[in-house]
Amino acid sequence: MAKYNINDKTILTNSDIVTSSSTSRGRTLIAESLIYEDSFTATNTFLTLESDHFTNYFTFFSPVQGTTSGYTSGGNTPARTTTIDKFPFSSDANATDVGDLTDSRSKAAGQSSLTDGYTSGGDAPGDVTTIDKFPFAADANATDVGDLTQARERIAGQSSSENGYSSGGLAVSTVVNTIDKFPFSSDTNATDVGDLSQARAYFHGGQSSRTNGYTSGGYTTTEVNTVDKFPFSSDANATDVGDLTVLSRSSTGQSSDTHGYTSGGQTGPSEPSYQNTIDKFPFAVDANASDVGDLTQARTNPSGTSSTANGYNSGGWVPPRQTTIDKFPFSSDANATDVGDLTQARNQAVGQQA
Numbered sequence: 001m002a003k004y005n006i007n008d009k010t011i012l013t014n015s016d017i018v019t020s021s022s023t024s025r026g027r028t029l030i031a032e033s034l035i036y037e038d039s040f041t042a043t044n045t046f047l048t049l050e051s052d053h054f055t056n057y058f059t060f061f062s063p064v065q066g067t068t069s070g071y072t073s074g075g076n077t078p079a080r081t082t083t084i085d086k087f088p089f090s091s092d093a094n095a096t097d098v099g100d101l102t103d104s105r106s107k108a109a110g111q112s113s114l115t116d117g118y119t120s121g122g123d124a125p126g127d128v129t130t131i132d133k134f135p136f137a138a139d140a141n142a143t144d145v146g147d148l149t150q151a152r153e154r155i156a157g158q159s160s161s162e163n164g165y166s167s168g169g170l171a172v173s174t175v176v177n178t179i180d181k182f183p184f185s186s187d188t189n190a191t192d193v194g195d196l197s198q199a200r201a202y203f204h205g206g207q208s209s210r211t212n213g214y215t216s217g218g219y220t221t222t223e224v225n226t227v228d229k230f231p232f233s234s235d236a237n238a239t240d241v242g243d244l245t246v247l248s249r250s251s252t253g254q255s256s257d258t259h260g261y262t263s264g265g266q267t268g269p270s271e272p273s274y275q276n277t278i279d280k281f282p283f284a285v286d287a288n289a290s291d292v293g294d295l296t297q298a299r300t301n302p303s304g305t306s307s308t309a310n311g312y313n314s315g316g317w318v319p320p321r322q323t324t325i326d327k328f329p330f331s332s333d334a335n336a337t338d339v340g341d342l343t344q345a346r347n348q349a350v351g352q353q354a
Contacts, residue, residue, distance in 0.1 A: 063112045063159045064208040064255045066353025069136070070305035072314045072342055073101055073110065073119045075349030077321065080104035080124065084134055084142065085342050087314075087325060089307040092339035095314070095325065098139035101132050109157030109206065110303070110350030111164030113184035117352030120148055120157065120166045120182070120190075127151035127172060131182060131190065136354035145187035148180050156206035156253065157350065158213035160232035166190065167215045167230075167238075170201040175220060179230060179238065193235035197228050203301055203348070205253030207260030209283035216244055216253060216262045216281075216289075223247040223267050227260075227281055227289065241286035244279050251275070252304030252351070254311030256330035258283055261311050263328075266300040274298040274318060278311075278328055278336065292333035295326050305351035314342055314351065321345040
């Protein structure tokens with residue numbers, strides 16, 4: 001849990017708000033100290049604070065929604081690739097190649113801190129434990145900074161403000177329920193901190209709220225529609241909190257500040273039905289998902305990325321492999337639009353956001 005202290009007589013002000021008809025005076029807070037630990041607490045202040053007092057001074061920055069760029073790393077072209085692509089959130093444009101992973105791999109999980117992107121596990125070929133990290137501040141190659149507790153592929157990724165999570169996956173042909181956690185503050189190995197409600201793999205979607213990680217869909221011995229939730233504040237098992245509208249694997253996940261999204265995927269192993277569904281489920285309550293739109297193509301194995309305003313799906317398999325970058329809005333329930341292309345047609349890549 002993130003914690004920030006401001007001491008020695010905290011003085012905070014916000015600006016006057018001027019409209020055509022009046023001026024609304026800004027407020028000043030004088031306090032002995034200020035503590036932020038997912039909520040704000042002021043001590044020894046003479047003011048009676050309104051419930052929204054601190055949110056008027058501070059903006060919450062989450063690694064789950066990026067503000068500048070989306071990334072797509074690794075994948076199959078059909079050969080496994082090391083490529084790290086970057087595309088802008090501020091405009092609809094093609095991606096550029098900005099670096100390489102430490103090895104060619106696909107079927108990994110993606111995580112994001114405020115400063116770095118992570119690619120964990122995957123198939124290189126053969127299942128690997130590698131946790132790669134690449135910087136957002138500069139276009140550069142990734143470095144190997146740690147290992148998962150198991151060599152595995154086809155994993156879902158989640159991110160809190162302090163840690164990356166890798167949940168489920170396929171470990172030497174065995175579907176597992178493992179939830180691994182590794183810190184963003186130091187380069188070190190992951191630890192096993194809990195279990196999903198069911199062992200599952202094959203590209204289940206990963207989503208993150210401010211307080212919980214979510215794993216949606218996937219494959220056990222058949223496709224499932226389960227939405228699992230596990231807490232970031234403690235190491236604990238996941239619980240089943242709802243269902244997607246479709247039984248699906250090989251989908252991907254996006255996250256707004258209030259909802260999780262699961263998009264794309266397929267049902268059926270030998271003659272699959274490719275899906276264009278965009279499902280949405282709430283973070284505030286445990287509830288089933290609703291179908292809120294469609295991708296521009298029914299496709300499987302895309303990578304998922306989230307800005308503060310939109311969800312993105314990049315690449316995937318229709319067939320053949322695709323370069324398409326789709327964007328759909330968080331502010332309304334609507335279909336996706338094609339806004340650009342990756343530098344390579346690929347599937348089974350993972351997404352990050354800065």
